Amino acid sequence: MNLEAFQNRVLPVKNKLFRFALKFLGNEEEAKDIVQExxxxxxxxxxxxxxxxxWEAWCMRITRNLSLDRIRSVTRRHTQPIEDGYxxxxxxxxxxxxxxxxxxxxxxxxxxxxxPEKQRQVIHLRDVEGYSYNEICEILELDMNQVKVxxxxxxxxxxxxxxKINAYGL
Amino acid sequence: MRMDSKNMEDLLKKYWAxxxxxxxxxxxxxxxxxxxxxxxxxxxxxxxxxxxxTKKKSLNDLAFESQVIHKIHAPKKSKLVRLAYNTxxxxxxxxVVLAATWFIRNEIRETTPQAVVDTYxxxxxxxxxTKKxxxxxxxxxxxxxxxARKINMFNEAQEAIQREN
Numbered sequence: 080m081n082l083e084a085f086q087n088r089v090l091p092v093k094n095k096l097f098r099f100a101l102k103f104l105g106n107e108e109e110a111k112d113i114v115q116e117x118x119x120x121x122x123x124x125x126x127x128x129x130x131x132x133x134w135e136a137w138c139m140r141i142t143r144n145l146s147l148d149r150i151r152s153v154t155r156r157h158t159q160p161i162e163d164g165y166x167x168x169x170x171x172x173x174x175x176x177x178x179x180x181x182x183x184x185x186x187x188x189x190x191x192x193x194x195p196e197k198q199r200q201v202i203h204l205r206d207v208e209g210y211s212y213n214e215i216c217e218i219l220e221l222d223m224n225q226v227k228v229x230x231x232x233x234x235x236x237x238x239x240x241x242x243k244i245n246a247y248g249l
Numbered sequence: 250m251r252m253d254s255k256n257m258e259d260l261l262k263k264y265w266a267x268x269x270x271x272x273x274x275x276x277x278x279x280x281x282x283x284x285x286x287x288x289x290x291x292x293x294x295x296x297x298x299x300x301x302x303t304k305k306k307s308l309n310d311l312a313f314e315s316q317v318i319h320k321i322h323a324p325k326k327s328k329l330v331r332l333a334y335n336t337x338x339x340x341x342x343x344x345v346v347l348a349a350t351w352f353i354r355n356e357i358r359e360t361t362p363q364a365v366v367d368t369y370x371x372x373x374x375x376x377x378x379t380k381k382x383x384x385x386x387x388x389x390x391x392x393x394x395x396x397a398r399k400i401n402m403f404n405e406a407q408e409a410i411q412r413e414n
Contacts, residue, residue, distance in 0.1 A: 082318070090314050097308040111308060118317045183295035184302065191299075206300045209271055231267045238265060241292040 080125040089121055092135055095208055096142045102203050103146035113149060117141045136210070139218040143200070190240045191233075197221075198233035205230055254287065261293065 093114055100110035120141055121128070131137045191199060200219055204210045210218070215226050257280065263269045264277060281290070281297035369375035 082321075085321075086314070086318070090317065093313065094307040098303065098306050101306070111310065111313065114308065115313070115317055115320065119320055122321045180295055180298065183292055184299045187296055187299045203303075206274070207303045209274070211271060227267055234265055234267065237296065241296065245292060 080128055085122060085125070089118065089134070089138070092138055093118075095135075096138060098207065099139055099142050099203065100146045102199060103143070103150060109149065110146075113142060113145050116145055120145075133214060133217060136214045136217040139204075139210075139214075140220070143218060186244065187237065187241070190237045194233055194236060197225075198229045198236070201226055201229040202233035202237075206234075257290075261290075 096114045096117055097110050100113040101107065104110050104113065117138055121134075121138060128134055128137075191202065194202070197219070201215060204215045204218060205212075212223055212226055215221075216223055219226065221229075260269065260273060260277060264274065269277070278297045278301060280286075281294040282301055286294040369378060
């Protein structure tokens with residue numbers, strides 16, 4: 080792989096990698112660092128890339144591993160996923176959207192942030208990034224059954240909380 | 250694509266049971282991203298909108314890609330540095346060899362007898378001295394010739410006697 084192919088094919092996945100790293104770290108600067116390191120590793124291992132069937136999933140897996148390493152190595156005071164989710168929404172919402180919708184979305188962000196790590200990863204990869212089950216297996220190094228169980232639990236935990244909110248709201 | 254609420258309810262059931270395909274999930278996102286969502290699904294719509302909005306989050310740094318490219322090129326620079334370092338090592342080795350040769354040459358010169366060594370640095374002076382030496386030799390030759398002529402007299406006399414006989 081030459082530099083041109085790297086720029087045209089690999090670098091454009093930066094946002095997916097960034098969002099994924101952000102899910103783990105909850106800090107944009109750290110997530111950016113991780114993405115940069117992923118790209119450097121991919122470039123250095125570009126000879127291997129011909130053997131990798133799905134290089135995007137491969138990049139995502141490196142992102143996950145580096146993010147987990149970072150979490151383990153740094154003495155982190157808190158992962159602040161809730162706070163960060165809030166920022167995500169603040170930046171991306173258009174002014175037209177109703178405050179009601181915004182509030183619901185903020186609540187959902189908190190629900191998802193409160194999920195166990197694996198469930199959070201699976202629901203992000205499937206419902207935000209739209210990866211297939213096979214790709215999620217590859218990225219998270221889990222078997223199909225575990226992926227489906229975690230996705231089921233994640234979706235239904237969020238659903239239950241939404242129903243509860245509605246019940247109390249009514 | 251328009252969907253009636255019955256279809257949508259079935260699709261949502263499948264979704265909660267994790268039985269939807271990626272294509273169906275895309276349909277759900279498109280439907281809930283639109284307007285006029287019935288009240289009963291307002292929260293579900295918020296969930297799908299949340300997914301959509303989260304996906305819009307991007308790495309807002311224009312310099313990021315050039316930074317990565319720069320870092321990728323960095324090892325090449327260090328290769329250059331390594332090359333320069335190796336060249337300097339070789340140069341240092343050559344320097345040691347040359348210095349050693351020079352010292353040894355000096356040592357040999359000092360121990361060689363003076364006679365073998367050149368005596369004059371100025372070519373003019375050397376020429377004069379050579380001329381002097383050659384003149385001295387030719388002068389000696391001249392003296393020797395005179396003496397030889399005397400000996401020749403004996404030869405000539407001897408030849409004359411032999412002819413008479």
